[in-house]
Amino acid sequence: MLEIKNLHAEVGGKEILKGLSLSIGDGEVHAIMGPNGSGKSTLSYVLSGREGYEVRQGDITYCGESLIGMLPEERAAKGVFLAFQYPLEIPGVSTMNFLRTAYNAQLKARGVEELDAASFLRMVRAKADLLKVSSEMLKRPLNVGFSGGEKKRNEILQMALFEPRLAILDETDSGLDIDALKLVADGVNALRAPDRSMLVITHYQRLLDYIIPDFVHVLSNGRIIKSGGKELALELERDGYESIVSSAA
Amino acid sequence: MVAVQDTVKDVHALDVDKYKYGFVTDIESDMAPKGLNEGIIKFISAKKNEPEWMLELRLQAFDRWKEMEEPTWAKVSYDSIDFQDIHYYAAPKSDADRPESLDDVDPELLKTYEKLGIPLVEQALLAGVKNVAVDAVFDSVSVVTTFKESLAEAGVIFCPISEALQKHPELVKKYLGSVVPMSDNFYATLNSAVFTDGSFVYIPEGVRCPMELSTYFRINEANTGQFERTLIIAEKGSYVSYLEGCTAPMRDENQLHAAVVELIAMEDAEIKYSTVQNWYPGDAEGKGGIYNFVTKRGDCRGANSKISWTQVETGSAVTWKYPSCILRGDNSVGEFYSIAITNNHQQADTGTKMIHLGKNTRSRIISKGISAGQAQSTYRGQVNINRKAAGARNYTQCDSLLIGSKCGAHTVPYIESRNPSAIVEHEATTSKLSEEQLFYCRQRGLSEEEAVALLVNGFCRDVLQQLPMEFAVEAQKLVSISLEGSVG
Ligand SMILES: Nc1ncnc2c1ncn2[C@@H]1O[C@H](COP(=O)(O)OP(=O)(O)O)[C@@H](O)[C@H]1O
């Protein structure tokens, strides 16, 4: 469902991704691991279409269609979802209002009729309960004053709501204590489905004890230098990035 | 049915009688010739059949005005106005000049009405289409009837100020100019000389006005002139909420608007005055547009009284406006909530004055300025604490949001405190609409314009919340519409 071929991309005039290739099938969970600054977040932004992240070479095919040049909101409506490493705060806009506005915007883009307020509320409440997101939290302005854990839970709540075909999780584990991590991982695992693929970006293998990936890739200096099964994560944890990077070089 | 006809008649009465004063033979009856002189002022006064003292006041104001100079301290620039090149009196458009149907109305205007969700009949009325009865605009006959009946039952007077000069001259004489003196400033003095109409509201002692004075006004205001004069008096223990303007852009050919609004709140009385101003801002290149030079002031005359100004300013090419409160009564409260949006080449210099005279007086200022395009927006606020205003408190929060890199926002606070027990707090922030926030919203499916609208509405929330419920939703849409095309 996602095919990245020889992707070269730059930010601020600097090439960050330097010939990255990756193929993800329906329902698969892929983990990308790599040292800080290796280009993990850059990949997530290129996939979701952030301005300023320019593709210079290569192609990205998603569900048979090239993503290059497509607006971020068009990708979102087609089922590309990014859980941000640092979720943004939106002062003055309640979380519930934000969710509803975004949800309706996606329905509209797909030509589906909007959901009425009451049914929407019920749906969100049910999904929020699973992630222990309180109704008080849904009333607060989006992410404003949320703890690190609350922000990440809120990201996963949005993933549950939008039901994407491709979910990219950028360091969803960072800043979480073990209980919060389990809660978030349970939320993600509940969303695993045959028609939903996931790209789980992480720096530590800890998250992968809870979200067990089908494949693990090591990203270094803008390229995937090694791929394997879930045991590759353990190997990385044991030997460190250094040894893999140098043995691949 | 009788009541409905009354309403229609009342509304028609706003069209100044066209021929009754035709005896002023040197002047054609529907429009005074361009220019300003004593003859024109006498003509206006005669047209309105005003009492002699009113004409005297007008002429005094005119004498003063001739000695005054146009103020230049505001941070706005525009071609100087030729005050002799303006018609100071024009009867409302005759039917012959009006569009035959909505098909003849500027499609851009209709597009905006549609986005605001304004019903078709009301669109026609706002656009000045021929033969649209006001009562057709209301959902049902009973709305109008109930409205008129309950106001009358409560003893509330709500009418055009020209009518008040006929029916309640003693009230007008007592209060007119008691808050904004005739020679207050250049534009107020001009207004005192030449005002043509506006609203008069009187709430008797102990009465809580049974409805927002807004629904009705939205319809009536189509006829108010460019020199509007409004006077609101809330007697002891009374309450009124008044909404001026309307989210829909009005058909208007006048370039200069210089209104004066005076509010008087007696002991324990409260006045809530909300404005939505959406006049023509000029085109994207900065051509045309209204000059909006307004003097608005409220007098908290009695102890424990309260006056709140809420404004959403999105229109006009140049805005110059400082709704103020004189906190005379002990424990009186003044509030100012403002959203000022400037886009393209618009300029706004707006803010408030809080003059603390009484003990334990409190004021609160929340100002949200949004600039986009090449627009310039200035917050100018003055807080004065008098020597006798022991225990006075002011809190000011002034936030500016910039969209793009060619616009500007400026904050000019003046604070003067002569009482050591007073507490004055001022907070100011300036931020740019962040690309990251926009991207976050777009990743969730919002288009760029929807994302801007959402973020800006969030930024304005504290002020939007102050608007009467039925207008808050429209005002939100208006905020979005005003910023269309500001990014990308
Ligand atoms: N706007 C930018 N301009 C220039 N360089 C950038 C910009 N954003 C990120 N980078 C650089 O790109 C590299 C990869 O960053 P990133 O994708 O955030 O890495 P990771 O998520 O793997 O830690 C880093 O060296 C970073 O400094």
Ligand SMILES: [Mg+2]
């Ligand atoms: Mg990162």
